[in-house]
Amino acid sequence: TYSFDEAADFILTNFRKFSPKMADFAKKAFENSWIEAEDRPGKRPGGYCTSLPETKESRIFMTYSNSVNEVATLAHELGHAFHSSVLWELPELNRNYAMNVAETASTFAELIVADATLKEATTKEEKINLLDAKMQNAIAMFMNIHARFIFENSFYQARQEGLVSPAQITEMMTAAQKESYADGLSSYHPHFWAAKLHFFIDDVPFYNFPYTFGYLFSMGIYAFANQKGASFEEEYIALLQDTASMTTEELAQKHLGVDLTKPDFWQAGIDMVLQDIDTFMELTEEYV
Ligand SMILES: [Zn+2]
Structure with missing residues (x-):
């Protein structure tokens, strides 16, 4: 567990290793009370960030209850705020980035913190728990989110033929989850379509x-x-500043020198997750 102040220190230290500007920005957010993180009855978990370009500020609303996952959420929301901040000086039309890059700065910030907590782990048990928390992210991305995509795809296809009944929608939802989780769960969430805001x-x-x-x-x-x-910081900021001005393929080509239309870039990311899984399996061998 991390108290809010410990989380703030931890985030600042680790942001600084990648980008002093990102760390200075986060420090400003903490010092100026841009973050409402109190855990109180009736307040839901989760996080949210909004940018106030007129005053060149951001606000983060989240529920912080000392878990390592929330350190990651806090870093995630600060990533969003940093993304907005590097766009503040640009014309309005060059600030409105598309959905596909909206989670870039946030997940990057989250990754920095998740990896750092893992590196700081001193015991095997701590390491297993942190790896588990980190892998839950991968499960969410490749399975939960994937199920939502499969579901929405089948929904829109069916909708072209006419009205879709709740019974059909429920069936589609279960089928989508079974497909994306490769039949790996003992129970599914047939009414996820009704419960999930998105x-x-x-x-x-x-x-x-x-x-x-x-x-x-x-x-x-x-x-x-x-x-x-060390040269990364300026290049990263330049990339973020172009997020609303070019296609993602152009963005990746210009700033990272990679071709997003080929599978290699994506596979490299997936391989990083597979490495975590291998480490997790080795560490937990004796408990099975
Ligand atoms: Zn986000």
């Missing part, structure tokens, strides 16, 4: 793939950061 945002269809896209995209950025060292 399905009701009717001006943004497919509000699911940006998460998986951003997750893999930010892993590529993380690998790039580790290889670039």
Whole structure:
């Protein structure tokens, strides 16, 4: 567990290793009370960040209850805020980035913190728990989010033929989950379509793939950061500043020198997750 102040220190220290500007920005957010994180009765878990371009500030609303997952959520939301901040000086039309890159800065910030907590782990048990928390992210991205994509795809196809009944929708939801979890669960969530907010945002269809896209995209950025060292900060900021001005393929080509239309970039991200799984399996061998 991490108290809020410990989380803040931890985030600042680890952001600084990648980008002093990102760390200074986060420090400003903490010092100016841009974050409302109190855990109180009736307040739901989760996080949210909004940008206030007129005053060049951001606000984060989240519930912080000392778990390592919430350190990651806090870093995630600060990543969003940092993304907004590097766009504040640009013309309005160059600030409005598309969904597919909306989760880039946030998942990158989250990855920095998740990896750092893992590196700091001193006992085997701690390491197993942290790896588990980190892998839950991969499960969410490749299975939960994937199920939402499969579901929405079948829903829109069926909707073209006419009205879709709740019974049909429920059936589609279960089928989508079974497919994406490769029949690996003992129970499913047939009414997930009714419970999950994202399905009701009717001006943004497919509000699911940006998460998986951003997750893999930010892993590529993380690998790039580790290889670039000190020159990374300026390049990263330049990339973020172009997020609303070019296609993602152009963005990746210009700033990372990679071709998103080929599978290699995506596979490299997936391989990083597979490494975590191998480590987890080795560490937990004796408990099975
Ligand atoms: Zn986010």
